Amino acid sequence: MNEIQKSYLLETAKWQKFLGILMAVCTALLAACGIAFIAFGNFLNDPDLEGLGNFGGTVVGVLYLLLALLYVFFTRYLLRSAKYLKAWCASDAEEDLTEGLKNNKSYFKFSGILAIVGIGLVVLLLICVAIAAVAAA
Numbered sequence: 001m002n003e004i005q006k007s008y009l010l011e012t013a014k015w016q017k018f019l020g021i022l023m024a025v026c027t028a029l030l031a032a033c034g035i036a037f038i039a040f041g042n043f044l045n046d047p048d049l050e051g052l053g054n055f056g057g058t059v060v061g062v063l064y065l066l067l068a069l070l071y072v073f074f075t076r077y078l079l080r081s082a083k084y085l086k087a088w089c090a091s092d093a094e095e096d097l098t099e100g101l102k103n104n105k106s107y108f109k110f111s112g113i114l115a116i117v118g119i120g121l122v123v124l125l126l127i128c129v130a131i132a133a134v135a136a137a
């Protein structure tokens with residue numbers, strides 16, 4: 001690999017580290033909000049949320065914690081990729097390049113799988129809404 005390609009990987013690693021740190025902070029905030037919803041959310045009873053009853057805050061809190069758990073994987077893949085790519089730029093050790101690219105691949109694979117799941121859920125929601133609209137008519 002030539003020096004220009006190496007500089008691109010090093011710059012990519014720096015941005016991965018920045019985004020990984022940002023995601024770690026967001027993950028911590030998301031988890032803190034989830035815990036707060038579980039602890040205090042039931043005091044915010046809204047009469048419009050009759051279906052959830054006294055469990056509204058708990059349900060939202062658990063959802064926040066599950067989302068934070070997903071973010072942990074994204075953060076881990078980004079930070080590990082950045083670490084190994086930076087190490088490779090300093091040492092030229094092939095194992096570091098392999099690990100860095102493996103974690104980079106895992107980040108994008110995980111992102112793609114979640115995108116497919118999200119699209120599937122949106123399609124399912126649209127079908128349910130269409131069925132409900134036809135049933136109501």
